[in-house]
Amino acid sequence: MTDDAYLVLLHGGSPDLGVPPAALGGLACMDTPAVLGWLGAQGAAAASPLLRVLPPEETAAIPEDVERLPVPLSDEELALVRHQGAPPAIARVEEELLTYRTLADGRDALLARAFSAGVPAHRIAELTGESLAEVKALAARR
Template sequence: MTDDAYLVLLDGTAANLGVPPSAVGELACMDTPAVQGWLGAQGITAASPRLRLLPPEETSAVPEEAERLPVPLSDDELSRVRNGSAPPSIARLEEELLAYRSCADGRDALLTRAFAAGVPAHRIAELTGEDLTAVKAAGSR
């Protein structure tokens, strides 16, 4: 397995690998001279139906003869590529997990602010759905 994501030109049955770059939104790498030069050398545009973007874990499935270019992706971009290449049921669950993570970020700081403002532990537990014992533990830090 490689740590690089790849832009790949695919034909035939391999064309179901990865995702079209346009399906995952803006990608910083698509505007780089390296990618623009590679696309030009291949005689295609970023909208080509043959162009696919693969996360690192899928690159071993790329046919040996396929033209490919390693591309740098941010963590957010890579997450969108992985989500876009997952089956729809998995993609929906991944979106829910990301939403959960964004809601859970700052949990302890929020609980601390609530205690500092004078909100009682039982009310914090009621409003957040957190276990009262966990709320009290967070308040004692």
């Protein structure tokens, strides 16, 4: 496995390989001289349906005869490539996990706001699904 993401130009086969860069809303690497030069040398446009980007863990699936170029992706871009390339069922669960993470990151602050507003501990536990013991422990730390 490599640590590089790759831009590949397919020859018509493997339509499920990778994600079209055009579907990702503009990767920063697409405007670099290296990518622009590579696209020019291939006679391909950035919007070509045959152009795909693959995350590092999928590069072993690139056929031997396919033109490829390693490209730098930010963590956010790489996460987007992985999400867009996932099967629909996995993509839905990933969305739920991201929502959970967003909510969990602000959990203590939300519970503290509830206490400050006067919501009783038993009601906070009931509404959040947190155990009453956990809610009371958070209240004691405030």
